[in-house]
Amino acid sequence: MLEVIFGNSTAAKIMLYLYHYGEIYASGASKDMNITLSQVQKQLDKFETAGIFVSKKIGNVRIYKFNPKVGTINKLKELVGVYYEAIPLSEREKIFNLRRRPRRRGKPVIKGEV
Amino acid sequence: MKINFNNCTEEELWKYVASYLQIKGIDTVLVGGSVVSVYTDGAYQSGDLDLILTSMFVKNLSEVMGEIGFQRRSARHYTHPECKHLFIEFPAGPIEIGSDNNIAPETVEFEGKKIKILSPTDCVKDRLASYLYFNARECFDQALLVAKRHPVNLPKVKKWCKNENREDVFIEFRSKLKSIKN
Numbered sequence: 472m473l474e475v476i477f478g479n480s481t482a483a484k485i486m487l488y489l490y491h492y493g494e495i496y497a498s499g500a501s502k503d504m505n506i507t508l509s510q511v512q513k514q515l516d517k518f519e520t521a522g523i524f525v526s527k528k529i530g531n532v533r534i535y536k537f538n539p540k541v542g543t544i545n546k547l548k549e550l551v552g553v554y555y556e557a558i559p560l561s562e563r564e565k566i567f568n569l570r571r572r573p574r575r576r577g578k579p580v581i582k583g584e585v
Numbered sequence: 586m587k588i589n590f591n592n593c594t595e596e597e598l599w600k601y602v603a604s605y606l607q608i609k610g611i612d613t614v615l616v617g618g619s620v621v622s623v624y625t626d627g628a629y630q631s632g633d634l635d636l637i638l639t640s641m642f643v644k645n646l647s648e649v650m651g652e653i654g655f656q657r658r659s660a661r662h663y664t665h666p667e668c669k670h671l672f673i674e675f676p677a678g679p680i681e682i683g684s685d686n687n688i689a690p691e692t693v694e695f696e697g698k699k700i701k702i703l704s705p706t707d708c709v710k711d712r713l714a715s716y717l718y719f720n721a722r723e724c725f726d727q728a729l730l731v732a733k734r735h736p737v738n739l740p741k742v743k744k745w746c747k748n749e750n751r752e753d754v755f756i757e758f759r760s761k762l763k764s765i766k767n
Contacts, residue, residue, distance in 0.1 A: 520659075520660045540718045545684070
């Protein structure tokens with residue numbers, strides 16, 4: 472149903488992805504979700520033009536996040552959250568299997584941790 | 586109204602464009618950094634005008650903007666070939682400042698047309714929103730610039746900061762305002 476609300480499945484996936492990670496960049500999202508880069512970029516542009524996302528360039532990467540300055544976006548996030556929570560935890564772990572939170576440089580990676 | 590696109594101010598361009606759109610039945614509200622420019626008589630220059638359409642059903646914007654020489658550059662940007670220092674943007678509406686969506690703009694009469702702009706109080710809230718959500722220190726300073734020159738409803742600003750869970754921003758703002766006014 473989320474894809475119907477947002478118009479297409481890429482838009483819905485990007486919403487869920489951003490809800491999970493809190494921020495998003497085009498090539499990372501494209502790789503993680505197996506969607507072409509151009510599709511992801513096009514959708515990110517659309518959301519930014521609509522004022523739903525804001526972006527900031529850090530180095531060569533443009534990072535997107537929900538626009539915190541617009542209160543309505545919180546309502547939208549709540550809606551996305553309902554669909555996000557409906558995804559079974561085991562499936563969610565498969566979909567969003569990359570660790571995006573900070574990790575100290577040099578810290579060893581144990582088997583099974585990405 | 587005649588305008589010299591080569592060196593017009595933000596305020597002159599706003600009045601020219603907003604009043605022309607008004608004649609054509611398109612109602613807009615000036616928001617963002619250019620409001621600071623208007624309220625500080627150009628002491629701050631934003632470089633662009635953000636106009637929010639009060640109706641989501643406007644279909645002839647490109648055509649009307651074209652009548653006064655503006656060309657559409659992207660989904661929401663317009664430029665004028667003679668106006669190299671400013672451009673016009675139409676951000677998506679409705680007007681919201683953080684969780685506050687009950688914004689009543691001020692009406693300014695210009696050559697018999699009524700055009701709209703954020704009030705000084707809402708302009709201060711808008712700048713503080715950029716400060717607290719994007720860590721944009723310059724926006725905090727812009728809020729001070731406006732409050733120094735125009736009466737601002739401080740209890741409303743305080744209430745808004747409280748609703749955004751950032752009363753500390755109001756305390757900082759009130760303290761700095763007091764020091765620059767003395």
